[in-house]
Amino acid sequence: MYNVLVVELNRHSGSKTRDALDWSVLGFSIENDADSADSALTLLSTKPYSLVLINMVGMPEEGLALCSRIRAESRIPILLIGDGTNFQLARKAMYYQVSDYLPAPLCAEDLSASLQLIKRRLDSADGAVREKQPPEEAASEISVIDKVKEYVSEALSQNITLKEISNILHFNCSYLGQKFKYHEKMTFNEYLLKQRMEKAKALLESTDLKVYEIANEVGYSEMDWFYKKFKSYTGVSANEYRKMMSITA
Known part of the structure; x- marks a missing residue:
């Protein structure tokens, strides 16, 4: 059963996405609902999902912005429901590599x-991982964790997901995530965020790179998202941090 996060951005739309059909018959289970981009991103960072369904009817800009923020961190399948008469909106949605765009009503x-098409893709991806996965005894857990950390270090400026790393190392994604958390005492996403923020801090302290250049160096194409993450991590903005470090130097 694949877990689904349903995001209803327009809480006044009267949408009944959850009640549209019997999800379990199709192999899906609605794990959580969210009514804002921030709550959706919080849930995505704390729980594993197989699919995000975003109902952005009446809220197109918010919906596309959420797609952009999700894509900055993950390649998870996204299913969009949008205004049916807006062809330009559908084209913009494709830019974020959504799995499908369904018009309202x-x-x-x-x-x-x-959903059947998405499930076939998910089944195919999971099956490939299971076929490639070697016996657990073939490599020590510690060496595998080290390889994950090495990959993160080398690809920090790129889009990184544990799913992608799992495929490269021929491991089941869920299994690797559990082992990583056990050894590092934090989730993979928490570790990835820490590495990005610590490198950003180092670049702010030791280089004259523009903030947007530093954001790109640590894997953020959306400046607003970088600013938010950096301030949440350090308590100050990137510019304030640079000024503080120049004063204490």
Whole structure:
């Protein structure tokens, strides 16, 4: 059963996405609901999901912004429901490599067909990982964790996901995530954030790079998202941090 996060950005739309069909028959389970981008991102950072469904009817800009923020961190499948008459909106959605875009009003048959296609892709990806996965005794857990950390260090400026690393190392993603948390005492996403923020701090202290250049160096293409993450991590903005370090130097 694949876990789904449903995001209803317009809480006044009267949407009944959850009640549109019997999800379990199609192999999906709605694990959580969110009514804002921030709550959706919080849930995505703390729990594993297989699919994000975003209903952005009446809230197109917020919906696309959420897609952008998700893509900055993950390649998780995204299913969008949007205003049916807006062709330009559908084209913009494709830019974020969404799995499908369904026009409103939502048709249960279209939603079912889309979910079946997404499930086949998920089944195929999971099956490939299981076939490639070697016996646990083939490599020590510590050496595998070291390889994960080495990959993060070398690819920090790129989009990084544990799923991608799992495929490269031929490990099941869920298994690798559990082992990483056991050895590092933090989740993979927490570790990745720490590495990005610590490198950003170092670059702010030791280089004259512009803040947007530093953001790109640590894997953020969206400046607003970088600013938010950096301030949450350090308590101050990137510019304030640089000024503080120049004063104490």
